[in-house]
Amino acid sequence: MGHHTITEITEEKYHFNGRSKMIAIVLLVLGLVLAGIGAMQVQNHWNDAQTEEVATEHAEGAHHNETPAEHHGEAAGEHEAGTHDEHGANWMSRVWANLLMNSYYFLLFAVGALFFLAVNYVANAGWATLLKRIAEAMTSYIAVGFVILFAVIVLAKDQFYHWVTYFDQGLAPGDAGYDGILESKSWLLNSTSLYFLIPFIVIVWYGIRMKLRQNSIKEDQEGGLGYFRNSIRWSAGFIFFFAFSFSALSWLVIMSIDAHWYSTMFSVYNFAVTFVTSLSVMMMILLYLKNKGYMEMVSDEVVHDLGKFMFAFCVFWGYIFLGQWLLIWYANLPEETVYFAARLEGIYRPMFFVNIFMCFLLPFLVLMMRNAKRNPLVLLVAGLLILVGHWVDVYLMVMPGVVGDHASIGLLEIGTTLAFAGLFIYIVLNSLSKANLYAKNHPYILESANHDVGP
Amino acid sequence: MYQAEIRKPLVTGGKSYADVTNDICRPIENKPSSSWWLGFSVALVLLLVLIGTLGWTTWEGIGTWGVNKTVMWGWDITNFVFWIGIGHAGTLISAILLLFRQKWRMSINRSAEAMTIFAVLCAAVFPLFHMGRVWLGYWPLPLPNAFGSLWVNFNSPLLWDVFAISTYFSVSLVFWYLGLIPDIATVRDRAKSKGRKFWYGFFAMGWNGSARTWARYEVVALILAGISTPLVLSVHTIVSFDFATSVIPGWHTTIFPPYFVAGAIFSGFGMVLTLLLVARHVMGYQDYITSEHLEAMCKVILLTGSIVGLAYITEFVIAAYSGYEYEQYAFMNRMFGPYAWAYWTMMTCNLIAPQVFWSKWARTTPWFIFIISIIVNIGMWFERFVIIVTSLHRDFLPSSWVMYKPTWVEAGIFAGTLGLFFTLFFLFAKFLPVINMSEVKTIIKDKE
DSSP, X not given: OOSOOOOOOOOOBOOOOHHHHHHHHHHHHHHHHHHHHHHHHHHHHHHHHHHHHHHHHHHHOOOSSSOHHHHHTOSTTOTTHHHHHTTOOTHHHHHHHHHHHHHHHHHHHHHHHHHHHHHHHHTTOOTTGGGHHHHHHHHTHHHHHHHHHHHHHHXXXXXXXXXHHHHHHOOOXXXXXXXXXXXXXXXXXXXXXXXXXXXXXXXXXXXXXXXXHHHHHHHHHHOSSHHHHHHHHHHHHHHHHHHHHHHHHHHHHTGGGGTTOOOTTHHHHHHHHHHHHHHHHHHXXXXXXXXXXXXXXXXXXXXXXXXXXXHHHHHHHHHHHHHHHHHHHHHOOHHHHHHHHHHTSTTHHHHHHHHHIIIIIHHHHHTOSTGGGGOHHHHHHHHHHHHHHHHHHHHHHHHHHHTXXXXXXXXXXXXXXXXXXXXXXXXXXXXXXXXXXXXXXXXTHHHHHTOOOOO | OOOOTTOOBSSOSOOOHHHHHHHHHHHHHSOXXXXXXXXXXXXXXXXXXXXXXXXHHHHHOGGGSSOOSSSOSSHHHHHHHHHHHHXXXXXXXXXXXXXXXXXXXXXXXXXXXXXXXXXXXXXXXXXXXXXXXXXXXXXXXXXXXXXXXXXXXXXXXXXXXXXXXXHHHHHHHHHHHHHHXXXXXXXXXHXXXXXXXXXXXXXXXXXXXXXXXXXXXXXXXXXXXXXXXXXXXXXXXXXXXXXXXXXXXXXXOTTHHHHHXXXXXXXXXXXXXXXXXXXXXXXXXXXTSOHHHHHHHHHHHHHHHHHHHHHHHHHHHHHHHHOOHHHHHHHHHHHHSTTHHHHHHHHIIIIIGGGGGGSHHHHHOHHXXXXXXXXXXXXXXXXXXXXXXXXXXSOSOGGGOOOOOOOHHHHHHHHHHHHHHHHHXXXXXXXXXXXXXXXXXXXXXXXX
């Protein structure tokens, strides 16, 4: 190789000011304004369309677990009618659903970054050490992101989870509307799980995140191998806890929206979404920093390997998607196919295919060539494909169960997403500016600086 | 490539290039030891058991087995999946760890790949003989009806298995043989007798060690590694489809594909450890297969064992959550039914036992690792038994409920495949270099 060996790490700090700060704030404000306008549009449209929809719903009959009728409280005789009317107009379902999907989606980026940090410690990997601070900064969003997610769940749980309104009624066997299947799930689907299990899980994650971050900062100041070794232990513990707790979180927050449906692959599927999206966000931040003239030490070799990871986990997502889809399609059991049936009609049908293209087929082709993984522009395109694709993915997990065939993509969806993006960018870049860009005393930092992917 | 100070060397004992060649060629060039003869004889006796029991099955029919109309798959498919799973570690080490640039794979990949090939051969015995008329064993291939067979059903995962496993076997064999060529040439160049010169020369395919030969060789090796990676995932995914595409409670569950792959790697590493700990001790290869290697493999066991445990718990929780009484019954029957002892053996061996590897002492103490590796092998065999037999023996129709007991013939066939496996492995250890000399020479000055 032509280049000389790097033996010293330059100290570099990111300055979060001026335009960057402005862009994040503008995104946040603009997003909020757009979402507000969008929400009003939805409200008006909803009232206009009301009469017509009720008629068609009854003609078509109930296809999926959560027919929109359940959430409207429109249909006379629907057992949930009373509870929903108290919450006022139904257009709010769509607003809440947007908040849920975006607060969940952006939280996944931060959680995935924490997983990335932990994996690198446990696997004794050196190549990504220069990127460590980006991942650390991403994890700082866990706190704010979780507070928003939790607040959304607490405030609008009856909008998302029809089991909440069902259990509120306290029906006995034999009553009209008694649902034996939901009853059998009461050991998991209850307010203790929502109010205590979910916060417990995320607080443990955040605690470990604080420990890893603290170790990393102290290592910068004091050096030595002690913090490194200590971080390995915490990382191993985190991965073990994460595997089980993330599964539980994905069941409670997302899978229970369609409370009758179940799939053992669901938690693995959500993990696949988490990891590939957080790798893509990491790549976006890296490209942004390099574009601003920071992180000169991160060579094309490291960028290339991060690109390989994006590629690999696109394929992993495709594998997990296929595993879940093919088995449900092949066995053709109505209690399982109902989930995909709901996602293959109306507005969801094109999105279902867009999802597969944007999350697997297109990035697979775009990222396949060696040169693609070394070209910032191509990586930007691939990253955007993946991030927008998985936004659609999470949309498809949340919307059919919450708003049914009232879903649409408008200013509300775009605005909410922009607002979350602004918030995420602000928090992450702010955290990034708090420490050196390179973990200069990490024992593997020079390996990363001198990284070479080989032939 | 720059390496951090704190990384430990991959090969210990300050070996020179000549030492590597001499150490690794020694067992091939000398007369086999008495321990080799002892092990080989035991394996050969078991191989005779295999031939006998398979002969009896062929002569008398599948009625000699304990399978019945309710439990139509018993030990046969259990053993099939067990052996296929064992094979996965070899491909993981040679292909996936190559992509992850894990250099510690280099002194263990040869024997792990050999193990893959022998394990797939053992696996092939079961479906082939379960067909009853083994002389018509080519019927699962899509042949024109003129051959007497019927056109195959492409909708069946069992047919996908035929393609997946035969592709996997071919690619693994080519990959393994390709890696052997430079080493066979080394043995050829050192050969004294005429016979050795001829045979090693024949299999070295005229290898001359020129730069051009090496360049081509490396390109082919990289391409084969690239092909092997999706293959290793696809094989066990398709094996899992044999069960998961059905509507049998306990079989039809969406997590099966990744869960089977993780389980296969877990069981494969269990067997790699069992074999390598013995080989390392008997052949004195402690400087090549160092305690760093053992530690890394134990960590893989811990990781994959925990993934398998996560899958068990996920399956159980979701069955409880499903509100689907047949699924719930299948799991209650596993845990508390007549085969509960098998279920709890599985849980203890696969979920609990590997957790000892959180301790560094456990990861670096060979005799202790050996015990755990045997436990893992047992546990993974029981996993397949539990999945197959407990889901079948009490099906939707209670009047068909039966118990399944293997006969001596089935036990003999399983013991016999162990004989086939170890016979092949002993022959491999005698006639071929068990460590990849040419690759190890590239890393003797390297660190993990």
